[in-house]
Amino acid sequence: MRILWFTNDPMPAVNKRLGKPVASGTGHWMPSLLDHLVESPDTEVEIATAYPGAKDDQFTDDCVRYFVIGQPKRPGIFFDCRPGDLSACAALVRERAADIVHIHGTERFYGLLAARKLIQAPCVISIQGLLGACRDAFFGSLSAGAIWKANRLLELATRRGLIWLYLDYARAARHEHEILSGAKSFMGRTDWDRAHLKSVNPSASYYHTGELLRSVFMQNRWNLQECQRRTILFTKFGRAPYRGTELLLKAMLIVRRQFPDVKLRLVDHVNTRRGYDRFLYRTICDSELQKNVEVLGYLDAPSLATELCRTHVFTITSYVENSPNSLCEAMQVGVPCVATYAGGIPSLIEHRRTGLLVPKGDAQVLADSVMNVFRNDELAMRLSRAARNEALERHAPQRVLSQVMNTYNDVIANGQLVSRLVAV
Secondary structure, X not given: OEEXXXXXXXXXXXXXXXXXXXXXXOOOHHHHHHHHHHHOOOOEEEEEEXXXXXXXXXXXEOOEEEEEEEEOOXXXXXXXXXXXXXXXXXXXXXXXXXXEEEEEOOOOHHHHHHHOOOOOOOXXXXXXXXXXXXXXXXXXXXXXXXXXXXXXXXXXXXXXXHXXXXXXXXXXXXXXXXXXXXXXXXXXXXHHHHHHHHXXXXXXXXXXXXXXXXXXXXXXXXXXXXXXXXXXXXXOXXXXXXXXXXHHXXXXXXXXXXXXXOEEEEEOOOOOOOHHHHHHHHHHHHOOOHHXXXXXXXXXXXXXXXXXXXXXXXXXXXXXXXXXXXXXXXXXXXXXXXXXXXXXXXXXOOEOOOEEEEOOOOHHHXXXXXXXXXXXXXXXXXXXXXHHHHHHHHOOHXXXXXXXXXXXXXXXXXXXXXXXXXXX
């Protein structure tokens, strides 16, 4: 089977060729899946990415052919849909004559190839996040005044910062709606993404397929006796307000009253030139949380797995998510998880069995749930065991690979059937 992928973010081999950090960014499940696909003698994978700031390029690395579609480097280009980029992708599909095209994500323009019938090859689109839903919840609980404070004047003048990012999401969400309503075959992971798809495209084929996690999270296991008590790990700091960082900081004030030595460790890239990051730092300082908050910066997979093992509680506080891999990784390690009842998270966590779910935007319940884990060792160990067992089964490599290959084969078979009917 010849497979052509389109990915939102560049794969590690592309980053390496362009002199970029190989392990940074998102989409870590794709290299994991690629490793298993290339091991099969019956599959051949080629990968294309539109890359802002790069030139057109193609090369082979470890038996995989990569295609870089160059784009100008300017703010907002990531979500742009330039006719030339779309034409280049359509031409690549025709040239490579793959058995199936797999588009990872609805966030960028690639899905328009299928929605606008620009390609004839069988095509399936993975639903990762949904920008329309993120747009609607983008500012979380921030007031208008807080939104203004979270943007620097320089950012507003140079098309950067939260407000411009929101406008980029809004623009891309229109293309995403066209993709969801016009394409035929999709892969998803939660009841939430399926409901959003079916609301605009009831006749679309939906295939439930899991994702492969990096193996290091399966190899490490959380132990209550070895973790650092009264510590919280959070991995969405500084991304966007809908990730709920402000909510977590409010909850920290409540937790600190009962546990003055509580520690919140924040894992993410931090750019003090960004207005929103500065706003979060000011919030921490104004709340006098400096002694309770530690910014760890970016962590590679082994370091993150180690950090998960030494934390007491992992949190997801987003106002909207689909199936955050950071949560899945934490569950596989077995650290007790507290997450908001938002988006697809209820498809991952069963309340009080594999984790604790809290209403989105409710700092009081979030704080209470975290403190329940701090106080109740039996609860912590029970959640840990159940979450790890659930995640190990859900993300088992052979299970996920079988789901993906069955999806590919079914989409190809349906495409061949349509072609015969058209010919008749």
